[in-house]
Amino acid sequence: MQLIYLDHLSATPLHPQAKEAMIRHIETVFGNPVSDHRVGQRASQALDRARQQVAALIKADPGEIVFTSGGSEANNHALKGIAIGLREKGRRIITTNIEHKSILNALRTLRLLDYQVTSLDVAPHGLVDPAAVEKALTPDTILISVMLANNEIGTIEPIAEIAKIAKKKNIIFHTDAVDAVGVIPVDVKALGVNLLSLAANIFYGPPGVGALYVKKGTPLWPLIDGGMQENKRRAGTENLIGIVGLGAAAEAAVREMPERIPRLQAMRDRLRQGLLERIPEIVINGHPTLNLPHLLSVSFKYVEGESLMLMLDEEGVEVSTRSACASGSLRASHVLISTGLDFATAQGTLLFSFGRDNTDADVDKVLEVLPGIVQTLRDMSPLYKKGHGG
């Protein structure tokens, strides 16, 4: 069966260019970039090149890129690195209720170490109010962390506005841009952030590698201690094969985004319109205009998301229930509940995320099979009857 893959937020297929760069690297380079001999310098050159490629993707200087093991490490490093770096200045961190678990649980750890966390509510579409951020600031606030684009509903937050407030008050600002970088244009200078997290597997690079943008002069303490790698910010011999793949994927993203974005958005919009026309009582999550172009979150009332996902899988359509990180959890998504959805409706949520290989025929297939699947499950649901006064 030909599988239709609509879960690019969970994983993306490796870009042919990234694959080629990684294979070439494996076959020709094995040195350690810290070695001053020629074998080591070949590795060092590969590392430099990848650093330039990633810097170009987010309009940073190459010296401001710290390679990590992925988005979660970048997020952990930003939060814990600033908490330690500024521990003499203050102990309060401001964030929101809809952040990724790598933010939520890093803050759980910092709470244990006597840091205080203010977590802000969001508006129904998942938008963070910059005025609320400003109001939450205290004299001992050392860090603000707000995600650029939400990984469950796709809402794009007013990062530049919040960064202005942070700058005015001389507070470090981090944004988790993992689900945005390589998907939409991101410019760290235009955003005005001090720290920004990104991950390769969101834009057709290999899993297990990412980066943290660290603006020059940011007081970021290392998360992993050891040698002098990564400008003394991240010790350990680099995952150079992954980093080379990340660099090549970054270069491909810069080139392909202008063509890809409108194409994916058109497919996403057609799916949204088609579902609204064919299936009654559904809720489209996220902001109607300020959103990621490739993502659609839909809640189907009276049914549960995993059942929908399994039945679509039987038809060869691969989607996610909420986000991949949440789908093993049996709780309703904290993001959907924060945006005001009730528990029952939140349980019936599917997340469609388009990618470079999808076509219009994929949208047709979903529109053909999904209405019947929803009806089958609704006919089986005790809530459906109750919702209809029977």
Place this chain on the structure above:
Amino acid sequence: MYSEIVMDHFKNPRNVGEIANADGIGEVGNPVCGDMMNVFIKVENDKIVDIKFKTFGCGSAIAVSSMITEMAKGKTLEEAMKITNMDVADALGGLPKNKLHCSNLGADALHSAIKNYFDRKAGKVRDLTPDREEHIKGTDGQACYCPYCTKEVAEESPFCIFCGQEIPHEHDH
């Protein structure tokens, strides 16, 4: 992730629907937990002669519902009361660990229907609210407690920082 038997019952669920003039109706779970199950039984001479279900829930919840109706059909009420949630999971060839306590409500729903039958016979119409509330408790609040020393711990803590015990892997892969 699911066994072949689970997938068969999920894709081709047996005994879906309602019984209009049921002798007993059971209900467990609620949408907050993600699973809710209704069981309808028809009883003749202390035997379950017909049984149907309606379920809101994940793949395993639907498979469990289907399996319990097959297991209970034709059994006496006494035999049916002896079926446990674990028996249902075993008959399905096992369930993933994280689904064992949440989606595996089949026997509870069946027993709720049988109690409802006896209560109706005794002239009491049983209020199903306690069954619902029982399953709401503990899932709605934000606080998590260590099961060993009962101190409040952070959500998803790998172990309790007060007593050092590993906290069982309840809701994760």
